[in-house]
Amino acid sequence: MKNVRLNALNMDVSVANNVFYFDEGYVQDLKPKLDFLKWKHGIGEYPVPNNAFGHMVCADSGQGSFFYVFYLKSQDGWTDIRVRAHEETHALDKMAGLQQLNGRIRASGFNVNLPDYDYETRACIGGGILLLYGDRI
Numbered sequence: 001m002k003n004v005r006l007n008a009l010n011m012d013v014s015v016a017n018n019v020f021y022f023d024e025g026y027v028q029d030l031k032p033k034l035d036f037l038k039w040k041h042g043i044g045e046y047p048v049p050n051n052a053f054g055h056m057v058c059a060d061s062g063q064g065s066f067f068y069v070f071y072l073k074s075q076d077g078w079t080d081i082r083v084r085a086h087e088e089t090h091a092l093d094k095m096a097g098l099q100q101l102n103g104r105i106r107a108s109g110f111n112v113n114l115p116d117y118d119y120e121t122r123a124c125i126g127g128g129i130l131l132l133y134g135d136r137i
């Protein structure tokens with residue numbers, strides 16, 4: 001096992017040694033980065049909503065599981081932290097599960113149980129709670 005740092009969520013998470021996480025940072029446009037990762041890992045169709053501000057891509061191969069987050073630079077810090085935490089929550093969800101984040105949220109007094117929600121809503125909650133209450137959790 002090894003630790004992976006999720007900067008926006010402000011947490012370290014333990015993952016298997018064959019899990020590789022890359023925070024690719026800000027990009028000018030999501031599509032070229034996505035196209036590059038699709039080519040690099042031989043991924044087929046990978047839909048990106050037209051209104052996306054960021055993206056998380058995962059790819060499995062014989063060498064392990066690869067996770068990438070990247071995002072557009074937002075003009076305001078609030079949107080920026082929400083988008084980054086949203087994409088990190090997606091990665092966390094697939095890499096290690098949400099128990100650790102869910103525990104932090106609940107320990108801060110929020111009666112939220114992330115596994116009760118669908119994949120996209122879980123990431124919205126992760127990003128939103130970090131935006132609104134990041135100093136508390």
Ligand SMILES: [Zn+2]
Binds near residue numbers: 086090120123
């Ligand atoms: Zn999402």
